[in-house]
Amino acid sequence: MTKAEFLNQFHHLRLPHLEPDFPLTKTGRPAAVLIPLIDYGTSLNVLLTERAHHLRHHPGQISFPGGAVEESDNTLFDAAMREADEEIGLPPSHVDIVGVLTRYRTVSGYEIAPVVGFVNPSFELKLDPNEVESAFEVPLAHVLNRKNHLIHKTHLNKRSFPIYFIPWQERMIWGATAAILRNLSHHIHP
Template identity: 55%
Template sequence: MTKNEFLSRFHHARTIPTEPDYPLHSAGKPAAVLMPMLERRGQLSMLFTLRSRHLKHHAGQVSFPGGKQEPSDNNLLTTALRETHEEIGVHPQCIEVIGNLPLYRTVSRYEVVPYVGFVQMPLELILDTNEVESVFEVPLNFLLDKNNHFIHWVTRKNAQQHPVYFIKWHDQVIWGATAAFVRVLSNHIASDAYSSANTIF
């Protein structure tokens, strides 16, 4: 998938159902992540981080750069760009943000807004090794193919079943909220739904 094709599918007027999130009974802590898109030789991939293994929360898990909103952040987009700069060294001026996906609530009581943005190439990263152990890329076509999404059903306290998504790429496993963000993006630009939609250019 090329960048132009991705953009034409992303900017449409359809209402896309989000994936089930965790039903918080009161307001969660606001947070944001960036879903970094890379274009190499006309093809797209997405960048993921592997969190450092000494961290107290989510150690060793695959994630997107991001975190909780700080009082100094003007908005959640500022949060996503600041955290991306701090974690992997990409300056906000090197990111073309094209939009965001719906808010997603997590079991750790965060209300996360994922932003989608293209990172300027060539890619120059400076990792904060206190938070990020390494990074890796996954082809976008692989991520958006639901045949590569595995579902594990868990039962909540109210006996309601809830899907947890997993996406395996070589020796890495993307799961939890990060995989849910990818799943929502897949829903958003699905070619079968897109073909019958009214698009905005």
């Protein structure tokens, strides 16, 4: 899928199917992540990170650059770009924001705004070892293909909800990251 093909599918007025998220009993803590689409001209890849192994929450989990919205952030876009710069050294000047997907609520109490942006591939990764163990790319076509998505149902407080998985080589993309990619898939391929 090219940038032009992605934009043609992304900008539409139809309401896409959304996967169920975690049913929070109150408003979640605002967070924003960047879905960085590396634009190689003839194809797009998604840049993902592996969270540092020493972190207290979600160590080693595959994620997008992002985190909680801070008081200094004027918008969700600002939060996503600040976090991407801090975590992987992605300067805002290398990102062309496309839009934002529907927010996704997590079991840890966050309400995540997934910001989609095209990334110029000429930037050099500068990983913050306090937050990121590694970074890697996955072809966008792979994560958008729902044949590559696995769903496991789990129960919490007598309620059933899904956990999503997307295998890629020796890694497993799962949880909120996989759910957000699945929602992006529904948005692009309704």
